[in-house]
Amino acid sequence: MTELLTVDAIDTFYGRSQVLFGMSLSIKAGEVVTLMGRNGMGKTTTIRSIMGLTPAARGRIRFRDAEIRGLPSYRVAKVGVGLVPEGRQIFPNLSVKENLIATASNRNGSAQPWTYERVIELFPRLAERAGNMGSQLSGGEQQMLAVGRALMTNPHLLILDEATEGLAPLIRLEIWHCLERLKQAGQSILVVDKNVGALTKLADRHYVIEKGRVVWQGNSADLKAAPDVQHRYLGI
Amino acid sequence: MRPAFQTLALLSTALMAFPFAADDAAAQAAKKIKIGFVTTLSGPNAAYGRDMQNAFNLALDHLGKKMGGVPVEVIYEDDEQKPEVGKQKTEKLLQRDKVDFVAGYIWSNVLLASYKPVLDAQTFLIGTNAGPSQLAGEGCSPYFFAASWQNDQNHMAVGELLNQKGVKKLYMVAPNYAAGVDGTNGVKSLFKGQVIGQDMTKWPDQLDFSGEISKIRAAKPEAVYVFFPGRAGVQFFQQYSQAGLKKDIPVYSAFTIDAVTLKLQKDLVLDTYLTSTWATDLPYAANQKFVADYKKKYNETPAFYGAQSYDAANLIASAVTATKGNLKDKKAVGAALKAAKFDSVRGPFKFGNNNFPIQNVYQQEAYKVSDTEYDLRTVSTVLTAHTDPHAAKCKM
Amino acid sequence: MSSASNSSASTATSSRLTFVVGLALLGFLGLIPVLSVVFDDPFLLTLFTRIVIMAIAAVSLNLILGYGGMVSFGHAAYIGVGGYTVGILAFHGVHAAWIQWPLAVIISGVVAALIGLLSLRTKGIFFIMITLAFSQLVYYLGNGAFAYGGDDGLNIMTRSDFGGLLNLDNRPTFYYLCWVILLASIYFVHRTVNSRFGMVLQGARSNDRRMATIGFPVHRYQLTAFVIAGMLCGLAGVLTATFTGFISPAMMHWSRSGDLIVMVVLGGMGSLFGPVFGTVAFLLLEEVLSSWTEYWKIVFGPILILVVLFARGGIDGAMVRGQACTLLAGCAAFFLLYGIHTTYEDQWLIPTLILVAACALAWFAKWEIQRRKNRHD
């Protein structure tokens, strides 16, 4: 398998305060990787740095053999990174259907591109609400919509930031199921979450970060076998 | 190093004030007659200020840039049509340039803000356009002369003209500011018929008179009186014509059609009635020379703003000549100004007791000179040797 | 609110230098009547009387705009209210200053309280617009007050009477009165912003919700500041009316409010002496540019844009960043142009305009290149 995304020792600042200190991670094509850590440790900042929303000041970010650090976020999206942001950030004044098609594209010429119909098939719940405004959806429906919206850009890499936060257990399960199906279809995914139980089943590898740097990495078996890591860094 | 720079920066900021003072010491040395001229040279109404400036310069050309043998210097200041700017510029003329005469002022409010320092300094002020009632009645002054008119005169002439034309039912539209209110009252003071409707429009930001025009249509008057100086006059006639009322209800106006606006109004104001104290066709030698030379020099037709300014220059020259350049004797200068011994473009020129002109007001009409050129011509004399109504209140 | 918070960061580091320069400028202002005699130029005194009065208004606006983060786009209304109170009282034969002046300040405060009470419900651009709306109401009120001259305005024939205490007809006396009031208002603002009240006010600028959760009645504090600023500006209105002997609605036109904001921003928001720097620079620039060409706004407009784009924190900010060279270059260029102008009259207008435009363009290009470089390095 080839490297899809390589983040190499990036430093990121908010104003004058540094948040990431030499953060590194990598994802291979077809892999599902998680990024875990307590609140405020720099998970979302890592995502924002990759996306170019909060540009990293130093270090390298390579995506499919091209340097993407310093690119504006729309160009990062265009080379094939699909974001499901923290807090979902659905467009509240667009209908469900509009949310999905407004930014849809198949820039990378996928043979079996995601279409409105395929997303609806993935989340049948959204079909019932196609005409509703984004603001009228429940949290779970918004989350599905956010995933669908990112898929509609046909990304090489799907990034989910706190995708199940604040959702009911049943809905959460539905989201994990969906990710499972995406994985089987060969979609590479980077997941930021705290739900260790679900993630060890789903993901291939894990990164645990604290204070803006990686403090542990390994596969699911390693993580299961390291309760001290779970306890120390994830508070479990 | 740095603080040194900063001190320097500060010092030079402070020093900026000094060149102001430096350059007029030299000017003072040469014996000159200095005239300060305040008018509007920027903003939407700059064309009027330009007309005044052109005419004043032309008058100086005709005078050989000398008055009574003494060279003349004119300092033009732009009031931006704002009262407080006009006042500051006036004070600059008085205090820094130490002018002998102040002239100009298009707008009543600018003049009213500015006249006090001039009169307090016992400097002669020659108004070349605005003639507010405040200065014509109790507030009259031996130092203020109006080379133009008193604001009410043209409006009163409209009232009289309406009587002459047998109009019984009149509708009035004017802007809601002091001059607009004075204007409508001026018409009413002589008009014998009935005013069946009156609208005051927002000033100066109302550009659309559709509401008023609809009301005129509904009221079916025999005539409409309007007073819209400057650009608003163009807009009113344009919209009045678009509404199709022009052929049905005749329009009477004052200060609404002049050489500047006529360039835009064109056909819209043919066959309307207006009153004015001056036109290019007044049969006086001075007038014909003024008009011909103005056209030659500036390739434009002068407006009444310019005509009055031309008169003002000659009025000042007459006083300087009469006193042989001895401007220290204020009494003599005042008397010489009052005598007004100059060839006015309005023919024989005479001041009333309040130093406002006693003059004829004419009915005029717009006509086509050629395909592209329009002008105003005199139709009849409406008021003869008219003294404004405020003169009686002036105790001079 | 980014520039507001920037300048607050700078006040901390700048205070000493700005303090020195500011005091020097105030001292220089105190010398104006003397200079006016030395150079036999009475207009210098007239010009600077207006500058000092406007500086008081700018200082009052700075309290709410610079320290409080409240962008009032209707501050000139209080100049009008203060001025009209004096004018109307004088019109009715009340000339005693100890009736006129306090009443004018109180009425300005009441008007500010009413406007503030309603306006402070809104934020951001809505606050800008609602303060504009209220000032327009006051403006049209003056326009429609035909008893007091309406659009023509009203002359004040007799200046306010302080009994035998002060003779306001004496120009230097009046100037020094204004100057002392300016000093007092700067000191007052200094004390206010460094009090607990001022700390809360400044805290609310960057995060009013946090201040509210801490337990401060933020809204009441902001309203108080709004009223104080209105009263101080009303006093500036009193001085304006007394100085010009004339009131008219034009003094509270919305563009006047805009000018006041420009003065504060030009000098440096949330800086103690910033409004004074700004007012002096603005009015001198206006005076010189407009004596130079009637098209002066074609130069002044771009200057304004350049100041906003590059000189963040205004003149005070430039001093803080040690851009004295820039300031100095600006002054030198100003000098040079003024010299050229007085020597050659208007025929040099076009080439100098082009020169200025070229300099501006070059500066812009340099800055743009620098910025691009910084982004991609």
Next chain:
Amino acid sequence: MLLIFEQFLNGLQIALLLFLLAAGLTLVFGIMDMVNLAHGSLYMMGAYFAAVFTEWTGSFFLGAALALPAGALLGIVTEIIALRTLYTRDHLDQVLATFGLILFFNELARLMFGAGGMTIETPNWLQGQIEILPGLPYPSYRFLIILVGLLCAAFLYVLVQRTRLGMLIRAGASNREMVGALGINIKQLFTLVFGLGSALAALAGLMAGPVTTVQIGMGDNILILALVVIVIGGIGSLPGAFIAALAIGIIDTMGRAFLPNMLGAFLSPSDASTLATALSSMLIYILMAAVLVLRPAGLFPAPGR
């Protein structure tokens, strides 16, 4: 009754002109969070372009057809040169810098086109009247303004509600960052929207030209009105701007038309008309203040801000 209807049409016509101007302003404001006071200057320049091109081509419609792209182009150039750097600044900076632009444009127009103002010649058939109802002739040009205004409103509705560009515009108004993160070049989108807004401003200017004549500073006062419209309507909301424009246009006209008669019951006619004008000048500001006091973000605030 007929008079009321006629005054309603007058109000409608003013409202639609205001809407054309406010639409561009609110789109720009909505997406980029950018207060552009120079929008009024684009209105003025549009009118001047139309006047010059009409004179040049001899046809009002050709002149208008040329003035629209010229206005859009001028807007885009202004955006690229002067406004781009302002996006990240606060509203105060934007207000000041674009205020500087107003000064610049006014003087530029004076240098380019002279101080005297211009008129836009319309074809003869537009100078007449149409009998809309029996006994109610209405100026055909004003009728054209109403028609164009309504068509534009419809066009904008379709554009914003039914096209992908419109979805992006709405999405951008609620969450600019997210639109970028999903692969849309928001700068380009904004330049496009800015061009569209400029074209709308130019359209408003050239439609107003034959009624109000073309002059320096013609955009300054109407810009304040347009700002009032978008603030009442809720920033970024086109339907809000439409409704607010209608409210202001009609209230303003009706106020001027009927207040004097109402006040005439208590006062002398001339006092009534002066007082009525003073009142109706204030009316819209009272309306705005009232709306903001009750709904501090306008009537239809765009969600997400």
